[in-house]
Amino acid sequence: MFGSFPSEAEPDGAVFGPHHFYLGVLLILLVCWVFYDADDETGPWGIAGLTLLSVFSFALTWPYYPAVGAVGVLVLLGVATLAAMRPRWWRYGVVPQSALLLGLLVAWDDALSHALGWRTPLDSLWARYLYPYVSDPYVPEEVRLPDGIGLPAEVRLPEGARLPLDLKALVAEQVGGALAMVPL
Incomplete structure (x- = not known):
């Protein structure tokens, strides 16, 4: 179950390939952009910033320093997930919060697959269908x-x-x- 960490030295051998990690990130950033309020000083900057830093770890750090990049992606996605649970997102309703969590789950799916070598649901869907x-x-x-x-x-x-x-x-x-x- 746990072999070497990370499971892949470079995700799928092509970090700039069309990973579903990037699709999850795009959904997260879209939700943050749509629900940005110029009058609100707090804004969704925390989640957007953490998400962009996870992209930096995934795309620019992982190929050169695999362990550092993989840990960076997992930690940053973890903190972004905790930030998405804050009461700030409750005031927007169920749909935006669900879309934000869906984006996080899609990004988590690919990150866990490449970092730990687990067969994740979206990878199984790809392989089977x-x-x-x-x-x-x-x-x-x-x-x-x-x-x-x-x-x-x-x-x-x-x-x-x-x-x-x-x-x-x-x-x-x-x-x-x-x-x-x-x-x-």
């Missing part, structure tokens, strides 16, 4: 356009392509390729 689809997407052999829809005259198809094109197959192929570029 999304990765098999993007690694071998189904594309029907015959491609055709729906009736009444044609290609513009300036569009030239590669040699050997048969017309008419199947829009469903085209979408299936493109979505698979797009998802392959987004490792969770």
